[in-house]
Amino acid sequence: MDPAESLLETEDTMQKTVEHLGHEFASVRTGKASPSLIENLDVFVHSYGSQMKLKQLAVISTPEPRMLSVSPFDPSTTPEIEKAIRESKLGLNPAAAERSIRVPIPELSEERRKEMVKMVKQLGEEAKVRIRAIRKEGMDAAKKMKADNVLTEDGQKDHESEVQKLTDRFVKEIDTISAAKEAEVMKV
Structure with missing residues (x-):
């Protein structure tokens, strides 16, 4: 060399x-919604038998300044995605809706x-x-x-x-x- x-x-x-x-x-929370906040969360999907990044499992968008919307490609993965977001160190409380998960970003x-x-x-x-x-x-x-x-x-x-x-x-x-x-x- x-x-x-x-x-x-x-x-x-x-x-x-x-x-x-x-x-x-x-991925460090600043009080405003950003898809990068959660896109790299690891989600264990039982039906796939593996650990995957959230961005590989769903579309993440910001419909409102303080809200994230997660729309899984496969609706059967919704409970695992919701659990991964809830158990992350970000302190977020997701709520599963019909075909998506709403993640409010609370004021810090x-x-x-x-x-x-x-x-x-x-x-x-x-x-x-x-x-x-x-x-x-x-x-x-x-x-x-x-x-x-x-x-x-x-x-x-x-x-x-x-x-x-x-x-x-x-x-x-x-x-x-x-x-x-x-x-x-x-x-x-």
Whole structure:
């Protein structure tokens, strides 16, 4: 592996970590209805004998600003979908109708907002830990390239410096995304 390829791989992996954090933040409740809030919930469907994401089982829409509507493709999965939504850590109380499930999004209390902010901070910290693990892999790759005589000692230091710059850039991006999400959660 050459140094440029190693840096590109490190940057790509860090970028994917930040994108994953964005997807995790989409499921954090902010008090307004959004299909992304529940679309990635795992639902065990007995008739299929497997665990599936909610978005694979139903159409999720927002008919009103504080309401989600879940329309299962197969009406026999309605009880399992309702149960998965109720048992999620989102604190939602779905109500099954004839061919759909209505999920009202209640106003968040101050206490619940603070819990959500803690969860946002925890998700942000987990992403930073993943970024630091990727940095370690990049540093180890530099040492290996030095040992394999692909890099000189100065080349190794330069490579490690570039990996650190990438790490700093992505940690700062995570902090920015986390702060924006915290502000969104606390906004009444």
